[in-house]
Amino acid sequence: MQDERRLAVLRAIVEDYVSTQEPVGSKALVERHGLGVSPATVRNDMAALEEEGLITQPHTSAGRIPTDKGYRLFVDRLTTIKPMSSAERRAIATILDGALDLDDVVQRSVRLLAQLTHQVALVQYPTLSKSTIRHLDIVDLAPTRLLIVLILSTGRVEQRLVEVSQPVTQDDVAALRSRLAAAMDGRVIADAGASLRSLDIPDDGGVQSAVVEALIEAMSDHRSSERVAVGGAANLARFGDNFEVSVRPLLEALEEHVVLLKLLGEAQTGGTVTVRIGHEGPYQQFATTSVVSTGYGPGDEAVANLGVVGPTRMDYPGTMAAVRAVARYVSRILDEA
Amino acid sequence: MQDERRLAVLRAIVEDYVSTQEPVGSKALVERHGLGVSPATVRNDMAALEEEGLITQPHTSAGRIPTDKGYRLFVDRLTTIKPMSSAERRAIATILDGALDLDDVVQRSVRLLAQLTHQVALVQYPTLSKSTIRHLDIVDLAPTRLLIVLILSTGRVEQRLVEVSQPVTQDDVAALRSRLAAAMDGRVIADAGASLRSLDIPDDGGVQSAVVEALIEAMSDHRSSERVAVGGAANLARFGDNFEVSVRPLLEALEEHVVLLKLLGEAQTGGTVTVRIGHEGPYQQFATTSVVSTGYGPGDEAVANLGVVGPTRMDYPGTMAAVRAVARYVSRILDEA
DNA sequence: GTTGGCACTCCCGGGCGACGAGTGCCAGCG
């Protein structure tokens, strides 16, 4: 079956290129892997693989490197996610178990992921819309300035400032608070807007409607409700030397949380790790990077995503394993909460 | 007074080097600035300046570049902070006035500062210890899991999870909440610990003491209470090409908030802008960078710092102006709150 | 279908020399 051997050659090329970062030639290939055939044979296979668009050569008379299509095939068919070593497992447990609150879990995860994969890690904060409201509070900071505080089932705390046109008394605030709290407690955020409207608070242009407006806005707002923590940006340094052109746009993108959210994509349940390779995504600046991501959340419900972004030339099996392991562990922590 | 001219030469060297990023020679100097003397004269002055350790040449027969000491003199005696243009002032106002809450103010500031200076911006979140407690709340997330929420005068919200050994009832929680709230409301954080202890809650090893412990810890904790927002990391790309050696450690340091806090230093009042040049600081990786920082806060009280870090070869007058302007504006916003 | 042989391509690194920017020094001038 020379067809099978060709795929073995592809796998070998990917593995070698990932570890050496240099185009790999036929001779080195048969030496480093026990392929049992001669370099000439491998050359024929390589020609065929190139014909199919799976590998390419940077210039004539250089070795081959995988194309995006080649990586895709590698990820889909040629690799199995390697399990984490027990030492790594312990490290994950040790680091994450000390977390104090949700923010801390996210921050530790992002660090951990960056450390494990030596790449840039992304961890999305649990989405608001799927959590339920545990507690609602209204605090009067100043006579015309109220702070709405929402505490969610995931442990997340959302806050929102409201300016009102007329001064309010403490009694007003207390009344509003208990009324709203009663209406909102235990609701899923996504539905809460509706039940809020059905409360039928008079649109008097005054305090009550202003607060309700702000609440509704806060719950549907994507500004703060969809945040992403970034870690390990220093690992971009391993990108080679075409600095200003390749790294700068990436660093810029890392500050655009909207872009990062798109990169992470829709939350997926069930432990599936998604890999997006090179220009499979819509972003020009990520054309030479791959994104490995998966969902996490309590139970089987995915409330957010996490993952890493690194050069297309990355260790896919190892990275996928790390991403999956961290996601599992974080999910377990949320389970307990 | 050739002494005065020498300083003029130094100033010219700094300005030229900052704008061109190349060693500046005697001929170019007299052409670009109206010094009114010949290159030979300038060369003599340069020799003297080099003697004093204010400038240096990368190699024989190259132009001169300022040393850290040279920049220091430039900053201390040779420059006045240029006022911001009215367009810039408007930009600051427009961007910051739309802020929704404290977090938003900080995030917008850090972006703005990075944009104005084309450097890496740092904004410290207002220190806890100087703010007063506006509101204290305790929420039971689960029977053995409580969430303490502190709302501070600066608009900041602090949260802390507490695990207790035995299940608590809602009534217990309510009782504890009102008691603590009464004791803490309006206190300055720094003093609150003391008044908490004087409450004399029995150290029964149970719920109450656990909560009090956590509260005290939360208030004295430097983990979350001293956070720093970072922005414009992409501007590190302008650092030249010795990538892995010069940029990577900086990127790493930018994720170490402890380091950043040290860089920003003690909060200063009164609109003084502090400049730390090159290896004047303790950190090896910041030996080729300068930090321009100042304090901000409501009234004349500095509750936190903000600033930028960039290459020693930076536009000091412009940067100092931007830092000062943003600090002033942010302070004004906190005033209103 | 596999293998060894062979000519060919082309990148990479080192050595070399011309060029030019910039300096230091010196003698002369106001």
Place this chain on the structure above:
DNA sequence: CGCTGGCACTCGTCGCCCGGGAGTGCCAAC
């Protein structure tokens, strides 16, 4: 005494050439 023009010198940069070597594609043979 300080400024100036002149001049020799240094040294990094750039373009160039060239040999070595890795790797390929093709072909004939098994």
